[in-house]
Amino acid sequence: MNTAEVLVAGLEREGVEHVFGLPGEENEATMFALRDSDITFVPVRHEQGAAFMADVYGRLTGDAGVCLSTLGPGATNLLTGVADANLDKAPLVAITGQGGLESLHVESHQRLDVVDMFDPVTKWNTQISNPGIVHESVRKAFKTAEFEKPGATHLELPEDVADEECEAEPMDPRQRVRRPEPDAPSVETVRELLADAERPIVIAGNGAVRTDASDDLRAFVESYDLPVTATYMGKGAVSDDDDHSLLTLDSGEHEEASDAIESADLVITVGYDIAEHDPADWNPAGETTVVHVDSEPAEVYENYDPDVEIVSDIASAVRELDACCDEIDAEFESDWYDDLRDHILADVTPDREEGDPFTVKQVLPVLRDVMADDDVLLSDVGSHKMAIAQNFVTYEPNTCIISNGLASMGISVPGGLSADLAVDSNVVSATGDGGFMMNAAEIETATRIGCGYTILLFRDDEYGLITEEQVEHRGEHFGTELKNPDFQTFAESFGIEAYRPDDWDELETALAEAVPSDEMSLVEVVLE
Known part of the structure; x- marks a missing residue:
């Protein structure tokens, strides 16, 4: 086997079922090793989406999610999702390609010091600089990513090393490291x-x-x-x-x-x-x-x-x-x-009149009613996140997923894909129009691989949370207004069901149809 094949065999030993990523010239050997493995490679539309998928997969399962990119811009695109996983304590292993070792001492095409770049956002990372260390590197990456407190690790594989013959054997995973009993x-x-x-x-x-x-x-x-x-x-x-x-x-x-x-x-x-x-x-x-x-x-x-x-x-x-x-x-x-609990419960289930406009806070009880206790709500970042965190009543652990370490916009749509792969229950990805447009292309990825989850899209045509903070601080806002496409037509162009309810009855009907369905869908809620 060559080094890339031993690396992928190591992933198989670790129980990896999916690798999310993009192909490139410098990770070609790894790509073909994945093709010949039992691992499903999921080609995504942007490396940030791949990292978010691995991030959410790791957080939901406790097993490291794996993302893959080529060198240069592929690696820089991974960085945000890797950092998000690290600060949210989600186990993740990132793998990047690199140019041949003979070119790394000079300025060259797409050449960046990726290992140095990943150092502040990982628990551990290294370059696999010779075939003899690939088996140890893979085992250490997973062991380090998964033991408490979990986080992100990174492996860089130069293209010439990837093609070299390798005699190393993949190492078997051991029982996960546990912390001691209390003193x-x-x-x-x-x-x-x-x-x-x-x-x-x-x-x-x-x-x-x-x-x-x-x-x-x-x-x-x-x-x-x-x-x-x-x-x-x-x-x-x-x-x-x-x-x-x-x-x-x-x-x-x-x-x-x-x-x-x-x-x-x-x-x-x-x-x-x-x-x-x-x-x-x-x-x-x-x-x-x-x-x-x-x-x-x-x-x-x-x-x-x-x-x-x-x-x-x-x-x-x-x-x-x-x-x-x-x-x-x-x-x-x-x-x-x-009495404090009574006040809180009254606050999170507000009364509403039939003609009231949609607000995130008032939509959440409607959503809760159509979700089972073990269904998963994955929140993007924005003003809707604050409402979900404060007001969405949650009954089971790991069923309301919120990024609050790095708090990265754009996590919800790609994260919904990997959540759908990770759990058997229904998944809802809640997002604002700002975060949605950052990684909306991953709807195509989700439909291509047969995922089925609901995107709940709150549209206010602005970066609403920043507007609120600017108004609170200065009495006015600037640079936060947006223009959006027709989201219903946009969603339907991917071949998925799309709803744009006009009143509360239509919203209840839309969510009741969409959430339990095995098909992809989008429900757009226009906020005033």
């Missing part, structure tokens, strides 16, 4: 804090979802009768149908969760990264007693300086704390947060 002294300290507390509260972050700690967290909050609020990426860790849920932590439209934290005398964060939500919003003075439960130590930050850190496997730590409940006879009364 007894830290658990004992938290036990004492819980015994002394009167109003403790839990913040569930991305890690609570990512590490499958949801069941243990639900048992923990039930045992102690604790309120819990989630970050955008922690939605569903505890069901919003649970009386303990205060839905989403936010400082925006409804601030009840922040009010609860202000009233609390102990905050226990579970799998929380400060990149998800600035602690200054809920701990402005830095004086709140905080317990940090995560797989890595807390970032050093004056508004997030935990009193105790349990650094271990997250689910194991939560189980240990739950086991302390009977020992300290702690069960906290819920009357101090019940």
Whole structure:
């Protein structure tokens, strides 16, 4: 075999089923190795779309999504999606081609130092500079991408090395690296804090979802009768149908969760990264007693300086704390947060009149009604993301996917494709007109490979979130207005069903038809 064939054989050993990418001259050997493998190569319309597909696939499955490009502009196009995966803690392996080693010491066509470029946005990356290291490089890329905390890795394969004969054998994957059990002294300290507390509260972050700690967290909050609020990426860790849920932590439209934290005398964060939500919003003075439960130590930050850190496997730590409940006879009364929950639920299910114009907030309950508990809503970035994060009630982990580390516009349409490949349930990609047009070409990719999911397109003819922020800051806005095509005709040109409801009855009918369908569809909602 040549080096490229050994690399692809390594992907097969890792259980890779799909590679998303674009062909190029410098990755030709890899392309033909993929052709002869059991892996499905998905040719996309833009490398950024390929990286977003791998990003969402990794986040939903826990197995590294794989994206592929050639050198130069192909690699630079991958960069945003790779960075998004890294900051959102989604496992991803990027593979790029490169010119021959003999040309890399001089300025040459499309020559960039891709390994150096990817260094700030990956956990690890390398050039496969000789055939003898390809097997180790593939194994390390997947091991590093997938162990907690997961993220992105990158392999560069120069075209001459790719064609060289290779005697290396692909390495078998091993049991994934796990964090240790929690240390007894830290658990004992938290036990004492819980015994002394009167109003403790839990913040569930991305890690609570990512590490499958949801069941243990639900048992923990039930045992102690604790309120819990989630970050955008922690939605569903505890069901919003649970009386303990205060839905989403936010400082925006409804601030009840922040009010609860202000009233609390102990905050226990579970799998929380400060990149998800600035602690200054809920701990402005830095004086709140905080317990940090995560797989890595807390970032050093004056508004997030935990009193105790349990650094271990997250689910194991939560189980240990739950086991302390009977020992300290702690069960906290819920009357101090019940009213806050009632206010939040009333806010996320607003009354509307039949003639009311469409708003994202009022559309969400209609969408929720036609989605099963385990259906997946994938949000793009924009003003609709804020409404989804704050108001879309979520019942299961990993069913409301929001990019909030890098917060990249354009993720929703390509991400919907890989979500449809990753899960058996229905998928809805919610997007604004700004984010939609960035990667709308991937509708063709989705239809070509037989995907079926619903694109829910909110159209306001502007970059609405930036308009809102400019108006708030300056009383006016500039540079945010857009002109759009006829989205219904645009969607139909790809051969998919398209709806543009004019009233609430038509919207309910459109969503009820589109969401459960196995076919691709687009529902355009015109906002006023």
